[in-house]
Amino acid sequence: MHFRHAGVCVVLALLMPVQERAAAAAASCESLVSVSLPQASITSAAGVTAGGFTPPAAPGRGVPPALARTMAALPAFCRVAVVSKPTADSDIRIEVWLPASGWNGKFQAVGNGGWAGTIPYAAMAAALARGYATAGTDSGHSTAGASFALGHPEKLIDYAHRSLHELAVHAKSVVNAYYGSRPTASVWNGCSTGGNQGLTLASMYPEDFDAIVAGAPPDIRSRVHAVRLVLHRFVHRTAGSYIPPEKYPVVHKAVMAACDAKDGVTDGVLENPRSCRFDPKVLQCKTGDGPSCLTAEQVDTARALYADIKHPKTGQVLYSPLLQPGSELLWSALAGPQPFSNATETYKYLVAQDAAWDPSRFDPAVDVKKMDAAAAVLNTAGHNLKPFFARGGKLLMYHGWSDQQNPASTSIGYYTRVVNAAGKSAVGRSIQLYMVPGMNHCQGGVGTDTFDKVAAIEEWMARGTAPAQIVASHATDGKVDRTRPLCPYPQVAVYKGAGSTDEASSFACRNPR
Secondary structure, rough: OOOOOOOOHHHHHHOOOHHHHHHHHHHHHHHHHHEEOOEOOOOEEEEEEEOOOOOOOOOOOOOHHHHHHHHOOOOEEEEEEEOOOOOOOOOOOEEEEEOOOOOOOOOOEEEOOOOOOOOOHHHHHHHHHOOOEEEEEEOOOOOOHHHHOOOHHHHHHHHHHHHHHHHHHHHHHHHHHHHHOOOOOEEEEOHHHHHHHHHHHHOOOOOOOEEOOOOOOOOOOOHHHHHHHHHHHHOOOOOOOOOOOHHHHHHHHHHHHHHHHHOOOOOOOOOOOHHHOOOOOHHHHOOOOOOOEEOOOHHHHHHHHHEEEOOOOOOOOEEOOOOOOOOOOHHHHHHHOOOOOOHHHHHHHHHHHOOOHHHHHOOOOHHHHHHHHOHHHHHHOOOOHHHHHHHOOEEEEEOOOOOOOOOOOHHHHHHHHHHHOOOHEOOOOEEEEEOOOOOOOOOOOOOOOOOOOOHHHHHHHOOOOOOOOOEEEEEEOEEEEEEEEEEEOOEEEEEOOOOOOOOOHHHHEOOOO
C-alpha cells in the first residue's frame, strides 16, 4: 500500500480495523524501502515467514539453542532495516519488526545490555510474539566494548542517548507507513543498560514513549563505573585481602543464618536486605587461615562490600553500597580477580584514551574525579521527569536485591530523587519501583525472578494506577516451585501466618517495621 496516493484509498484504509489494515499492508512490506526518513534511510524491507528468521551468530559461536527455539516459534513479520546518520560520524543501525497479522496496535522498543553494539533480537522476538510492532538498535556502533568511542565523540553521544531518540522517531514512522496509523501506545522495555536507556528517554525525550519499563538501571554511570574500580582496588589492597570464591558460600550461609528468618519465613531469600545486621567478624579465623573462616583482612574486605564507598583520603561518601546481604555467591563480578569490564572499558577509552591502560594504575584519590569529568556524557538519566509525567507517562522500575553488577541502591536513590522532585502524588500514578528479593542482575537467583513486566505496565496504562503487587515466580529445571508478590517500594512481602510459604497468596505487601 503506497500512502503517497492520497484520497479515497487512504481514507478507506484508515477506516479498517487495525488487524485488517495490518493484513492488507503486509503485502507491501518490500515497498517500505521507498519511505523517506529525515537523516536516515531504509536499506531493506522484506517479509519473513513464520519461524523463518535466524539471528546472526556471535563471532566464533552459533546461535544459542534457547534463542533458536524462540525464533522458530515467531509468526510471520515484515523486517525493516534502517540506518540513521544524524551526524557525519553517525552510523546507527535500527531494525523494525512488524507483525504480518494480529498486530495489537501498539509499539514496543527494547533496550540493550553493556556497551550495546548489537541489535537485541531476543527481546524483539518476545515483543513480536505478543503482537507488538517492535524495534531495537545497536546504539551506533558494532564493537563489543567501548573502543568505538576513542576519537569519535559523536558516536559516544549516539550511544549515550541520541540513538534512542532516532530509534523512536524512525521506528514509529515505519509503523505508520506500514499499517496506515500510528501506534495507540508506545512502550520502552529494557534492563541494565536498557534500564538506563529507559530513564534517559523519560528525562531527555519525554514525548517519545508513553510508558517505560526500566530494570536494574545504572544511574550516574560515570560514578558507578568509578566506584566499581575503587572497590576492586580495596579488595586487592594487599596479597591477603582478596576473598577467594571458595569462601563465598561460607559467608552466604552465615548471612542467611543471621537474617533469613527476620521476614517470618526461612526460605533462603531476604525480603528486605537492608534490615539485615550482619558482621562478617563472626567468621574470623581463630588462628591463621582456613576454608570455613575469614582472615582479619578478609573480614575488612567483606565489610567493605556491604558499605558505602568512600574517598580514601577525605572519607567523603562517593556512592552507596554496591552489594547487599544475600549477594555473596556472586561477589566475583565486582570483587573477583579482574575489575568489572564495563568500568575498565570506560576508563581506558573515555579517560585515559589508551587501549593499553592497566586498571592496576587506577588511583581512587584522583581518578574518580577524572572519571566524573571524562565520562559525564554517560550521565543521561535526569531526575526531573515532570514533562514525562505531565503527558501521562508511566515509569515502572524494578531491581533485584541480589544484583551483583548494578547496585540495588541505585534504583532506590533514583526513585527517591524523582519523587522528591515530582511530589509524592506521582507515586503509583506516574512512577513505581518494585524491588525483587533474591534476584540477581535482571534475572536469575534464588528469588522469584520471573514476572510479566509488560503485562504490569499494560495494566497500569489501562487502570491509571500501578499494580498493588506483581506476582512473580521461581522455577527449578523449568518447573515453577514458588510464587511471591513483588511489592511497591518501600513495602515488602510479609507472610500472613497461614498457607504455603511457596504461594504468593500467603503473603501481603506491608511497610517494613
